[in-house]
Amino acid sequence: MRYLPKSDAERQHMLQTMGLEAADQLFSHLPAAIRLKRSLNLPAALSEPALLEFFKSCAAENATGWVSFLGAGMYHHFIPVVVDHLISRTEFYSAYTPYQPEVSQGTLQAIFEFQSLMCQLTGMDVANASMYDGATAMTESALMAQRITGRNDFLVAETVHPEYRQVLLTYTKHLNTKVRTLAFAENGQVDLDDLKKKLSDKIAAVIVQSPNFFGNVEPLNELAQLAHEKGALLIVTVAESLSLGLLRPPGQTTEEGQPVADIVAGEGQSLGIPISYGGPVLGFIATRDKYVRQMPGRLVGQTVDTGGRRGYVLTLATREQHIRREKATSNICTNQALCALMCTIYLSLLGKQGLREVAIQNVSKAHYAIGRFKTVETVEVLFESPRFNEFVIRPKDRRKFSDRKLWKHQLVGGFSLKRFYPRLKNAELMCVTEKTPKASIDALVDLYQNG
Amino acid sequence: MRYLPKSDAERQHMLQTMGLEAADQLFSHLPAAIRLKRSLNLPAALSEPALLEFFKSCAAENATGWVSFLGAGMYHHFIPVVVDHLISRTEFYSAYTPYQPEVSQGTLQAIFEFQSLMCQLTGMDVANASMYDGATAMTESALMAQRITGRNDFLVAETVHPEYRQVLLTYTKHLNTKVRTLAFAENGQVDLDDLKKKLSDKIAAVIVQSPNFFGNVEPLNELAQLAHEKGALLIVTVAESLSLGLLRPPGQTTEEGQPVADIVAGEGQSLGIPISYGGPVLGFIATRDKYVRQMPGRLVGQTVDTGGRRGYVLTLATREQHIRREKATSNICTNQALCALMCTIYLSLLGKQGLREVAIQNVSKAHYAIGRFKTVETVEVLFESPRFNEFVIRPKDRRKFSDRKLWKHQLVGGFSLKRFYPRLKNAELMCVTEKTPKASIDALVDLYQNG
Amino acid sequence: MTPPLMSNEKIRKATTHVSQNEGVIFEKSMPGKRGVALPPCEVPEVAPDAVFDPGSLRKAIEDFPEVSEVDVVRHFTRLSTWNYAIDLGMYPLGSCTMKYNPKINEYVARYEGFAQSHPYLPEELCQGNLKIQYMLEECLKEVTGMDAVSLQPAAGAQGELTGILMIRAYLHSQGNARKKILIPDSAHGTNPSSAAIAGYQVENIKSGERGCVDIAALRNAVTEDVAALMLTNPNTLGVYESDLLAIVDILHSKGGLVYMDGANMNALLGVTRPGDSGVDVMHLNLHKTFSTPHGGGGPGAGPVAAKSHLEPFLPYPLIIKEGDGKYSYDFKRPQSVGRVRSFYGNFGMLVRALAYILTNGPDGLKKTSEDAVLNANYIRSQLKGIYDLPFDQPSLHEVVFSDKLQNKYGVTTMDIAKRLMDYGFHPPTVYFPLIVHGALMIEPTESESLGELDLFIQAMKSIAEECASDPDLVKKAPHNTRVGRLDEVMAARNPVLRWKPKKP
Amino acid sequence: MTPPLMSNEKIRKATTHVSQNEGVIFEKSMPGKRGVALPPCEVPEVAPDAVFDPGSLRKAIEDFPEVSEVDVVRHFTRLSTWNYAIDLGMYPLGSCTMKYNPKINEYVARYEGFAQSHPYLPEELCQGNLKIQYMLEECLKEVTGMDAVSLQPAAGAQGELTGILMIRAYLHSQGNARKKILIPDSAHGTNPSSAAIAGYQVENIKSGERGCVDIAALRNAVTEDVAALMLTNPNTLGVYESDLLAIVDILHSKGGLVYMDGANMNALLGVTRPGDSGVDVMHLNLHKTFSTPHGGGGPGAGPVAAKSHLEPFLPYPLIIKEGDGKYSYDFKRPQSVGRVRSFYGNFGMLVRALAYILTNGPDGLKKTSEDAVLNANYIRSQLKGIYDLPFDQPSLHEVVFSDKLQNKYGVTTMDIAKRLMDYGFHPPTVYFPLIVHGALMIEPTESESLGELDLFIQAMKSIAEECASDPDLVKKAPHNTRVGRLDEVMAARNPVLRWKPKKP
């Protein structure tokens, strides 16, 4: 009961002021029939040392300190300790949504900075205060596209993260919405012919991911042109947002001034957020000014106080559920604010140069690994188009050695694609980041080489 | 250079405002002969990941997660995580000594609370803001006794922590001070006959530790009576300060109203401070009001501001080096303030009941271990007088098994007394706290039993 | 401008103190500064244009921050000091359950074994994570009296959507997904919004005179078109819907289901279990009832708990414990509504919530609810009469007043809220629930000591006096915060949603 | 009372904001509250009076706090917000080197392998700790140009005492420990105090006109009775003692030694090494130059570095690296001055200091000193003329002004210091060194950005104007802090040094 700051005498005193004798009387108006007549059947209370022990033992049942080549939507990147130090300030993590701006300027200004940074990264005019994750960000931007275009259907590249596509289906399958997939070409990119074939004036948006699920960068300009020709929006989702430090922002127009992405929606976990088994992470949506009133989620805006001093408030709330209820742009309320703060701190620390450098290290190490795998006769490297930090390999005979063999070296191999792409049985999606030691890359390649 | 918040352009600008061109000119008035003409020969700068890696590898070279039976002045106790959470607030750990009270009330009030708690624990009127450690606290209280009594010599029990005695010698051997040791009796306590023999009117203080280095509680009333009869002060040092949660405070008078300790000086590490290889820890000194002007170290006092509001300031500074220079009561300046804060938080959390309960758990587990050892034929348990959480055993044939054998079970045995007490060759000082698992006690005893 | 008021006889809890100013991070930027040093790359650096078409590369990001580590630390530390926080004092936002966030939970959630574990780790290599989820599911089942739980939803609103989608899928499997969801007008905005996203028409039902569901009206509204009722219980007035059994009956008798918004479960732990009353599906807000921190707006976690007839429709995967004690995921759930977010939900929050449950144990949880209800009732009993209590039903964990008695001085709920800031408190929830005009919705939670409650009561009383004696003081509040009342209208009229460099 | 000033044109860096009040912890106590739950004892509980004589047991501790975890967290969080801190802004305390405390250092020092390691672990089981100490010693030797280091002293003052004891032991071994230590009147109070504890008479030497050691005076003072000169360099005016080589010569020629107070080494890293100038022994403040946090007054660490002739006299144990790469302690040091504290010094601080050195590397350390000196000189150049600069020697890492120009308005250094608080700054060190009447000793350190320095300069200029235009405003400062100027005289006259319950 160490979280309860009251003595029994105080409880008694409080009850007495209300003419009551026992706490139970506070519940006496509840129908007797539904009162629980026994104690909850839960484990008995643990002391702090026992609790630590329990969770330590759980954590130890996970592979800890191993080097993994898993990416596929969640990325191992180095995070400066300053990030955790700062978000551990109780003023940040224990605060509520900043509904009362005069005592929440810290959170508000930080979100304003986050929005600004996401605009810079994506090349867009406006970004919201966060979404649950990349999958829901993409899904809600699809719903947004429906509202903008008044159309109903989607074309989604098969190279979009399969779990993102699953969520899109969950959110739309009960509506009158058709979601068709776009095949990928041999080089791993969206098959443009398939797109041309399937595009129609029913399509609200073409949805692609870049770098895509196989690690390949999509030809966004071409995709945009095709989509826009048919009046569809182009939604670009980004799962490995660190790539935005190096690649042309999807929100930026082409050299010729043509719009590319209309909405960029993605996952910001790579930008300073621990992988934490996939959550909490950081969905984001950025778009152009003209679409802001169709955006889901919170927005912070700049204003002034009675004395003319700059300050920040939650704004454009008429889009949101607490004002618009069933007509809101989304049902989202609680978002991932603290993760947005981590991202803001991370990006501030990395800065203009650092972000670019980390991105280049990812490219360099991944390409070192690709190069190494290409020397292994029994391994095929698939999908030859530009890549960021992921690539697909197919061992000619994967039975040669088991995963367990890697595990013995405290290595975890890539993501097995057959789960989502039965056609790609035996293929593995490998991820190499700035954090992957060269020695581990070498060891892995050697294991594939020598079994 | 990530700690340097300046761009080169800014540096250049600043230099220019002073009419300079290069930073080196700032040093041009230093004689050329003494300028270092090469780079420092130090390891090249490490990135944060590399630094983490380095220290992780160092930490891994220490026995981590083992159960140790070492005590002897530093004690493994459980510390609630709240303590570290709170001292990690930058407002506490990055603040300086509270010389400017209007912007330092947090530190000042916390020290005031620390002083108050130490008074309650020791039964004294006044306690200072901390000393470096138990050894220097005891030593400085000896110097204090010289100033109070005008006498020069000390009688120090051999059962006082040997390192404390070493420090006392370092601080006094160049002075005209005689430090004689008092033998211990068969029951581990100070030999009262030896004391009677050696007491004289030259003795400024009799210095004992309780619980003493062997874990035995000293007969403080008798010691006080004897010392006081000869006009000497009684200094009681406490290395295991958790014992103060259960044992009669040395500062309290006897049932008959006779004074016992005149100064209590000790080590507060047990009260919420990680063992951290012996430092930083927490020296403290408490005494009676009448001796306050002879006290070393900082003191915080209560006062009011211009508007009559309660506040706290550093006070009685005329005792201190920055005012009194060579006539100061001590040279101490920087002390162990953050450790005093840990102690204050720890004691607040444990509270009246918790502190007593932890103390009783220590006694209970230690006596369980003593009981177990007494069943082992080949082990002798020495010094039969009341103990807190330490006791001395002597295996009849310690060669039967090596330390390495314990290490295989990730156990570290007791402290080998021969280092300081050649007479007690083969004897080991064992410490058992609330943190020592029963299973480890059993395992240890079994190893002594079965080799 | 009224001069700022220092701590005085009236304002006991707080005073004013110097507070650092700080611009936006971009304004601290200076070309060439850095906040991070990367380790050397180990492998030959690849030139970007050797890999990518130059057209697909970006130039340096214009105006992106360039600052040192010190700048960053100062910046965010200063910002943090502008926030109110639970650890600074009572945070009586009704419906938000701003309780103490235990530090030990923050500590264990950061264990490397959790924080660095990848969601696609083979099951054998993440048994600890599976076990935690499994245990938490078991605990939540017991607390709610439901049969199955999915931890996937990222927050309360997503829990609602998931639950309604499950209802749809269930009814669909019975032959007819139906058209409407009934929602009391006192409900939180996420309820109608979630129902709408799930493809249902929303039909509001007016609350009865006592602020609760009007049984007669409900009976009329429930037709064969109604898929479900979404009911918040205790409702947003902090009142227990005593007719719950009858309500459930009405719905069930017409083949409809009952969804319960469990955001207010903090009133009921160990007291009553929705499952035992016949609720079909519900969500919990772990960031309310189970102490995970709000983080300035998130992340949360909104697990869904369902009766066995709805279990087949839960999001996949489910976690199963095999005979040999090993845990695994079950993806083969043909009737599932599908996935509502990637991976397994906000796992870090699940760790914290389990830590909270294990620390409290069954008795601790029950005492938690008792104290939460005790605190709310104590406030109610002390402020009743001074503030208008529009509904006189017994309160559980929160109490809703209105500004009716203060309106006559021209003072509104918003003014009272802002004035509370000068008294050192975070304001309560305002203007919600919508059925109370000028609502002041106060939820103290169990984390408040008697001392803090008394300070709050004294502050509210003192403000009530000020409303009469010096209404302008209240209307122009806050006076003691670093910024005065902010112009929300201007923010919305002329949205400035990102920083841009001043044009030279 | 002057009304508190809000942020305005003059006061740019800060404004005021609500700040929580909080009594002492004892005032929150309530019988029966608890902040901790202990694990069950595992073994049969022993009744205390079964072990101890009842007379040696204590009763329950009267008035000891009984509070919950929430109370404790709120209490200390609130207290913390009353402090200024480096991460809030410039902390220009001269002689204190209030630089940024890197967060990574805090992180590594908390590794369980360090934090839980017992000082009596067999050497084989703590090789990591030994290695860290060894490496740090090597680094400090290189930085100072000395031959041997002991990390044992717990703070600067103890480093001084250790060094002087070593000098005594050395001279004693040469046949005569001598009688006196010479100390310039500009020295820090710990210098004379340490010398006195080491059993020496202290002889003050008056600084020369330029604030430095007067060579002629020194030559006169150095006799065969003089054991050593204690010299701070750069001295407490922030001025390099350019005659150091001559000074060393004078001492050495009479058989005396030179002790250097290295508290100000932040000016000299990679620039010049005391050892190369002939200094015999010195200490370093790791909590100044090497960034370990001050903790509100400590802990620090004050390693001593010595030339080889003094090495035998260092405190025991020393750390040695064996041929096989293993590290061990050497306790057999017959000439050692002995132990100055228990175990091996403030080990946790040593970890942090090594982390700082390894992060900076040789270039980073040099740049650190350059920036520290640049910052001090920039302030000096901007404030010279506005504040009196009593000594016009070139400054290194700090600059000392006086209140002479402001005295004519009746304003003193203390007033200026307090007024700086209203401007959002921590004041500089005041009234030290003693040789400057009304000293304002400003050490910005390298951690300050140009923006922060400019704000400080602007604040100092603005205060100088206020001294002329509205001296009372300055004399009654601070106005914007939660308490006004505190009565230090009353505190000393009528000392209240502990809390006691109010008598009923």
Ligand SMILES: Cc1ncc(COP(=O)(O)O)c(C=O)c1O
């Ligand atoms: C009653 C009620 N229902 C639902 C929600 C929505 O929960 P969340 O914010 O986690 O989406 C809230 C909280 O805001 C609430 O108070």
Ligand SMILES: Cc1ncc(COP(=O)(O)O)c(C=O)c1O
């Ligand atoms: C010049 C100088 N010498 C010595 C000291 C004493 O160091 P410490 O406070 O670590 O004992 C200080 C710091 O206070 C100092 O500034």
